[in-house]
Amino acid sequence: MSGSATIKPHAVKVRSTLLGLAVSDLVKASAVAIIALVIVSPLFLLLVASLKPDRFQILADMGSFRAFWVSDPSLQNYRDVATLDGSLPMGRYLINSMIILVITVCGGILINSMAAFVLAWGRIPGRALVLTLLIGLYIVPQESIVLPLLSLVTKVGLTDSFTAQILPWLASPLYIFLLYQFFIQIPQEIYDAAVIDGASPLRIYWSVFLPMSLPALATVAILLGIETWNQYLWPLMVTQTNWSRPISVGIASYFGHDSVYWNSAMAASVLMMAPVLLFYLAFQRWFVSSFISSAVKG
Amino acid sequence: MSSQMTSALPIARSASEGRRKKRNNRLQEVAMLLPACLLIALFLLVPFISSFQIALTNQRLIPRPVPTRFVGLGNFAQVLSDPEFWTALLNVVRFTLMILPIQCGMALALALLLNQKLPFRNFFRGVFFLPAITSMAVVCVIWATLFQYPAGPLNQILSFVTFGFAGPIDWLGDTRFAMLSIVLLSAWQAYGFQMIVYLAGLQNIPESLYEAARLDGANSWQRFWHITMPSLRQTHIFVLIITTIQAFKLFVQVNILTQGGPRGSTNTVVQYMFSAGFVDQRLGLASAVSIILFLIVLVISLVQRFVMRDRP
Numbered sequence: 001m002s003g004s005a006t007i008k009p010h011a012v013k014v015r016s017t018l019l020g021l022a023v024s025d026l027v028k029a030s031a032v033a034i035i036a037l038v039i040v041s042p043l044f045l046l047l048v049a050s051l052k053p054d055r056f057q058i059l060a061d062m063g064s065f066r067a068f069w070v071s072d073p074s075l076q077n078y079r080d081v082a083t084l085d086g087s088l089p090m091g092r093y094l095i096n097s098m099i100i101l102v103i104t105v106c107g108g109i110l111i112n113s114m115a116a117f118v119l120a121w122g123r124i125p126g127r128a129l130v131l132t133l134l135i136g137l138y139i140v141p142q143e144s145i146v147l148p149l150l151s152l153v154t155k156v157g158l159t160d161s162f163t164a165q166i167l168p169w170l171a172s173p174l175y176i177f178l179l180y181q182f183f184i185q186i187p188q189e190i191y192d193a194a195v196i197d198g199a200s201p202l203r204i205y206w207s208v209f210l211p212m213s214l215p216a217l218a219t220v221a222i223l224l225g226i227e228t229w230n231q232y233l234w235p236l237m238v239t240q241t242n243w244s245r246p247i248s249v250g251i252a253s254y255f256g257h258d259s260v261y262w263n264s265a266m267a268a269s270v271l272m273m274a275p276v277l278l279f280y281l282a283f284q285r286w287f288v289s290s291f292i293s294s295a296v297k298g
Numbered sequence: 299m300s301s302q303m304t305s306a307l308p309i310a311r312s313a314s315e316g317r318r319k320k321r322n323n324r325l326q327e328v329a330m331l332l333p334a335c336l337l338i339a340l341f342l343l344v345p346f347i348s349s350f351q352i353a354l355t356n357q358r359l360i361p362r363p364v365p366t367r368f369v370g371l372g373n374f375a376q377v378l379s380d381p382e383f384w385t386a387l388l389n390v391v392r393f394t395l396m397i398l399p400i401q402c403g404m405a406l407a408l409a410l411l412l413n414q415k416l417p418f419r420n421f422f423r424g425v426f427f428l429p430a431i432t433s434m435a436v437v438c439v440i441w442a443t444l445f446q447y448p449a450g451p452l453n454q455i456l457s458f459v460t461f462g463f464a465g466p467i468d469w470l471g472d473t474r475f476a477m478l479s480i481v482l483l484s485a486w487q488a489y490g491f492q493m494i495v496y497l498a499g500l501q502n503i504p505e506s507l508y509e510a511a512r513l514d515g516a517n518s519w520q521r522f523w524h525i526t527m528p529s530l531r532q533t534h535i536f537v538l539i540i541t542t543i544q545a546f547k548l549f550v551q552v553n554i555l556t557q558g559g560p561r562g563s564t565n566t567v568v569q570y571m572f573s574a575g576f577v578d579q580r581l582g583l584a585s586a587v588s589i590i591l592f593l594i595v596l597v598i599s600l601v602q603r604f605v606m607r608d609r610p
Contacts (some may be wrong), residue, residue: 005309029417035408036425042440043428045451049443060381063449115334122327130335137338140346141597143547143568144588147575148345148352151359171337201326230433233568237576252554253437255442262443266529269436280431284424291491292498 044068050077050266052189058262077267089242090268093250097229099277100165100246104228105221107170112220113213115171116179117205119189131180138173143233150237160240169228175220178293182216183209219290222283229276247272300327353585360579367574373586386558386565392477393484393566394545399486402537405492407451410526412493413500423497430490441483442555445469470555473563480551480564488544492537499533500526532606539602546594567591 027159045067049058053076063069064282082091119127149168150159158164186209194204211218232248251272254265353373357366377383412423429437444451448466456464471480503526511521549568552558558565558573565588573582 025415025417028414032411032416032422035411036422040425040428042444043432045443046436058443059446062443062446062451063454080335111333111337114330118327118331122331124324124327124331130331134338137342137346137598140342140596141543141547143571144592144595145342145345145349145360145457147581147584147588148349149341149356149573150576151352151581152345152348154359166549167337168341171334171341173338173342176334187359202330205330226431229434232434233572234555236553237572246543248433248435251439254439255554256557260442265439266443269439270462272433273436276431276433280428284427288423288427288494291430292494 026256030178041068043273046266046269049262050270051075053077053263055261055263058266077263078271081264081267082271087266088250088253088268090247090250090264090271092242093245093247094271096162096244096271097246097248100162100231101225101228103162104166104169104226105266107166108172108175109217109220111171112175113179113210113217114205116176116183116199117209119176120180120183121204121209122201131177134173134176138177146234146237149234153238159238160244162244164238165235165244165246168234169231172224174294175224176218179213179216182213186212215289218283218286219293222279222287222290223294225279226276337448349585349588352582353589355582357581357585359575359581369582372548373583374590376583377586377590382562382565383567383570385562386570389477389562390546390548390565390566393481393548394542396478396481397485398538398541400481401489401541402492403533405489405537406486406496406530408489408493409496409500410522413497423494426493427463427490429487432487434487435554437483437487438551441479441486442470445479447471471560473560476556476560476564480548480555482550484548488541492541495537496530496533499530503529535602535605539598539605543595543598546591546598567594592597 017230032213048070049061051070051073052058052061053074081088082094083089084092118124119131153159153164190208190212191204194208199208230248231246232252235244235246235249236252239249247268251268252266254260254268354368354370355366356369356372362562408426412419412426416422432440447453450469452469453466456467467475469475502535507525507529508521511525516524547568548566549572552564552566552569553572556564558569568591571584571587571591572585574580
């Protein structure tokens with residue numbers, strides 16, 4: 001603020017008019033739109049390339065604007081990859097991912113919210129200790145426990161199973177803590193009223209607290225869902241055959257050969273992205289606020 | 299408090315019945331808490347504790363007929379004297395130093411852009427967030443084609459911008475550029491998260507501060523530098539710490555695209571642990587790496603708590 005110490009009473013007004021003349025809202029919006037186009041263009045490129053059946057054509061087109069255009073769109077790639085058997089059955093992987101996702105999210109919400117409810121409103125002793133332990137365990141990264149966990153899972157013969165991909169990630173200190181923070185803000189009067197009506201803890205949890213907690217439950221569902229869908233390190237180690245392999249590991253197996261089947265990889269990628277995108281379009285605001293709450297509280 | 303209320307209810311009910319009900323309620327609570335506690339104990343606490351025990355032995359992933367031996371701190375000594383491990387650690391630091399300015403700069407710039415009065419603001423916010431919901435495996439497929447050598451899109455743009463002066467780069471195959479390539483695709487995938495964190499931070503800055511500054515005749519650059527940046531201090535620290543922790547866990551994109559190569563230039567701590575424990579089956583050695591990783595993450599988290607508690 002050097003040199004301009006004089007206070008101009010109409011500074012605000014003058015400035016906004018000047019700015020209004022210099023860049024109108026529409027120009028600003030088009031500038032942002034161009035930036036958005038550039039940043040999102042790789043996704044568009046993926047969709048376009050997935051409609052080209054010739055894998056050599058995809059690479060030949062990549063270096064020019066033909067990458068953004070497909071003259072004779074074909075669903076051949078999708079027909080080729082969306083199979084249930086074969087060497088890389090992406091259809092099967094996609095179904096596996098969905099099975100794992102649905103069970104993990106439903107089970108995870110139930111188990112974490114029950115625990116969070118008892119930690120926030122229960123009467124049993126030792127709750128504070130359990131909470132402290134959970135917060136401490138939250139720091140332990142998944143990466144540093146997967147190998148001992150793999151050794152454990154191998155010992156009990158659960159490798160290459162859905163159980164091994166679901167059970168370890170159902171309960172999570174982060175989600176218990178997120179839900180705990182939500183439950184603890186619910187007014188005491190509501191809990192007391194339910195107790196006076198003679199409701200048991202399970203009943204209070206199920207009929208009073210859960211219906212009031214849809215925003216928090218949606219947050220956990222979205223975060224846990226994204227996390228489950230994107231799991232890579234663990235299924236890479238614990239799955240051995242197509243029986244239980246999820247699509248993230250399936251797509252990765254296109255790499256590591258001399259020549260990548262780009263057409264198939266593109267179609268498989270769109271298949272992996274589509275469910276997330278549909279959910280995102282339907283619940284966009286929830287997605288963004290979920291990520292914010294995981295950031296602020298996590 | 300309310301348990302006293304329950305027992306003080308004016309309904310005619312014998313004391314023993316009340317006691318039984320109370321006990322039932324307690325049992326219900328235990329039953330509700332138990333599944334989560336058991337699962338966390340079995341799948342988080344037990345593996346975590348056993349990693350310390352395994353790290354002191356020469357245990358293999360699939361046990362061999364030879365019995366497992368106690369080797370003391372031998373695994374740690376071996377890891378810490380392995381130049382490959384130090385390369386991996388250094389790579390992670392390099393990754394962090396490269397991605398921080400790119401990703402946070404991009405996130406902050408877009409957040410500032412979206413924080414203004416702008417037609418279709420929510421629509422744009424939704425579009426800018428799209429890469430953040432894209433799975434890393436998909437991101438790898440997309441960027442592997444962008445990185446194509448010699449005629450991929452990035453090389454074409456590079457040649458166009460420099461009038462053909464800069465030759466095509468073998469992005470993922472050249473030791474000088476491989477880590478930068480990993481940085482670029484990681485920043486593209488993750489900036490959206492930082493962007494909304496910054497947006498939330500920006501929306502917490504009181505408008506009155508800006509009005510006062512305008513009355514003082516501060517231009518927009520001065521307002522940014524003297525109001526926006528200091529007000530975002532907590533957000534900066536948070537974003538910095540989260541990005542650093544994420545960087546130390548870097549694995550998926552490296553494992554898919556380069557397997558740590560070429561010549562170790564994109565090897566990371568987790569990739570090193572994965573090769574030692576899963577590929578080479580040396581569970582003891584890999585557990586030592588996982589403990590080192592945990593200690594690093596722990597230290598960063600403690601620094602975060604310390605720094606963020608510093609000012610309310």
